[in-house]
Amino acid sequence: MQDINEVKTHIKNFDPNDEILSTKNLSVFYGGTIQKLFNASLQFKKNSITALIGGSGSGKSTFLRSINRMNDKVAKITGEIWYHGLDINKSDINVYELRKNIGMVFQKPNPFPKSIRENIIYALKANGQKDKGQLDQIVEESLRAAALWDEVKDNLDKSALALSGGQQQRLCIARALAVKPEVILLDEPASALDPVSTSKLEDTLKQLRSDYTMIMVTHNMQQASRISDYTAFFHLGHVLEYDKTENIFTNPQGKITEDYIRGSFG
Numbered sequence: 001m002q003d004i005n006e007v008k009t010h011i012k013n014f015d016p017n018d019e020i021l022s023t024k025n026l027s028v029f030y031g032g033t034i035q036k037l038f039n040a041s042l043q044f045k046k047n048s049i050t051a052l053i054g055g056s057g058s059g060k061s062t063f064l065r066s067i068n069r070m071n072d073k074v075a076k077i078t079g080e081i082w083y084h085g086l087d088i089n090k091s092d093i094n095v096y097e098l099r100k101n102i103g104m105v106f107q108k109p110n111p112f113p114k115s116i117r118e119n120i121i122y123a124l125k126a127n128g129q130k131d132k133g134q135l136d137q138i139v140e141e142s143l144r145a146a147a148l149w150d151e152v153k154d155n156l157d158k159s160a161l162a163l164s165g166g167q168q169q170r171l172c173i174a175r176a177l178a179v180k181p182e183v184i185l186l187d188e189p190a191s192a193l194d195p196v197s198t199s200k201l202e203d204t205l206k207q208l209r210s211d212y213t214m215i216m217v218t219h220n221m222q223q224a225s226r227i228s229d230y231t232a233f234f235h236l237g238h239v240l241e242y243d244k245t246e247n248i249f250t251n252p253q254g255k256i257t258e259d260y261i262r263g264s265f266g
């Protein structure tokens, strides 16, 4: 095996005007001392989809979860996360407000055991929003954006748990959209879905790209190559390559990346 320190990293840099979010030397230590992410410095371009790929345990979710401060209770996180000129890795950031701007969708669909409508407006109501007309409008807008409206518009007061897995995942995306985030983090959002639902979810994400910036962990190389604009390759907690997706898949710079992509595609 190649020594990680001998592997040259190939990281694309954007014009700062194009970026919406970036990390600088982001490192994560579980239990305070066990380092699992090493100096990840990545820039994310506005209105694009970035795929985070790499083998099991390579640090993809660790990186993703650290961005909206979901690892705070289990790990020490050093380095910087820049969002609108603010280092959001600083402890005095209001994490609740942060997550309205940087939303997250998880691997398994996790709707609340409530109606479809209530799932969408739950956070807004908790935030004091009461105007029924406005809430109804947000329900429709969010479900339309998540490409679920036509399928559920006559059943908004039925339980979200009665939806199929694929519909539940699109509902979770609609729920994330309802608070109007700029960035959506997706941790293997299609891994629990069948191929038809996966394809619908991918279409939804492609449509959302014009308005949102998405960062998505995926084990599915075909999916990464189909829908992402940029791809970052993680290996043993290091980001080894980061570039346009077509460059990563057609002309990877490192042997480790090439082996991983070839193996995973095969």
Ligand SMILES: Nc1ncnc2c1ncn2[C@@H]1O[C@H](COP(=O)(O)OP(=O)(O)OP(=O)(O)O)[C@@H](O)[C@H]1O
Residues within 6 Å of the ligand: 030, 031, 036, 054, 055, 056, 057, 058, 059, 060, 061, 062, 063, 074, 234
């Ligand atoms: N809460 C935690 N406490 C301790 N160690 C953790 C924790 N979460 C993750 N790890 C460890 O950090 C390393 C990276 O895990 P992570 O889940 O980020 O990898 P991944 O690339 O997302 O993997 P996978 O593709 O299998 O989901 C692994 O060794 C994992 O065991």
